Amino acid sequence: DTEVTQTPKHLVMGMTNKKSLKCEQHMGHRAMYWYKQKAKKPPELMFVYSYEKLSINESVPSRFSPECPNSSLLNLHLHALQPEDSALYLCASSQEEEMNTEAFFGQGTRLTVV
Amino acid sequence: GESVGLHLPTLSVQEGDNSIINCAYSNSASDYFIWYKQESGKGPQFIIDIRSNMDKRQGQRVTVLLNKTVKHLSLQIAATQPGDSAVYFCAENSDSNYQLIWGAGTKLIIKP
Numbered sequence: 001d002t003e004v005t006q007t008p009k010h011l012v013m014g015m016t017n018k019k020s021l022k023c024e025q026h027m028g029h030r031a032m033y034w035y036k037q038k039a040k041k042p043p044e045l046m047f048v049y050s051y052e053k054l055s056i057n058e059s060v061p062s063r064f065s066p067e068c069p070n071s072s073l074l075n076l077h078l079h080a081l082q083p084e085d086s087a088l089y090l091c092a093s094s095q096e097e098e099m100n101t102e103a104f105f106g107q108g109t110r111l112t113v114v
Numbered sequence: 115g116e117s118v119g120l121h122l123p124t125l126s127v128q129e130g131d132n133s134i135i136n137c138a139y140s141n142s143a144s145d146y147f148i149w150y151k152q153e154s155g156k157g158p159q160f161i162i163d164i165r166s167n168m169d170k171r172q173g174q175r176v177t178v179l180l181n182k183t184v185k186h187l188s189l190q191i192a193a194t195q196p197g198d199s200a201v202y203f204c205a206e207n208s209d210s211n212y213q214l215i216w217g218a219g220t221k222l223i224i225k226p
Contacts, residue, residue: 004157040122042203042216043158056213090157102148103214105157 006106021109023074023091031097032074035090050097081113124221133191137204137217144206149189153200
């Protein structure tokens, strides 16, 4: 199994809503990542988890809250988002935190904030 | 991470021809380079990688060339097919920087 699975595929939420994005991998990878991608732009790193601990937070606003319940799961909790937060949110995983080996990406969650 | 440029370059290629996608990378200390393919509505998909101790690596229908002197990376796709239509990103990484630095991306369009 070389898949990173993200749910939901699409999400529309209001600015007062609370929602969560979920990511799962069963490749035994110890590093997992959240990226944000705007149209026609490359992915931008948000968070890195290494061995279930938050390793990197790229100065992401607190309305985005990551969680790593176990080595296979990664969540991104969303609260009080703004319309400019609308984007494709990508989860990825790699064997270790050092990104010098192949990273596998999920299909992403297309988020629209209204 | 950082990205270069605000526009998405486009390359149009006739089906069956070879495609060459270029990337200028930024960090002379980078020692690992990756090409990703991103189809519409999907996440990036790993295509091929190369380390700085090599100047060429071949995969199935794809070849990556690395020129460290001018900090240039290229992806060659042989006999381009409609399924190759996508945005192609190069990315670089160094031992001192755990994060990937992504290029701006190139959109490949296949003409029938």
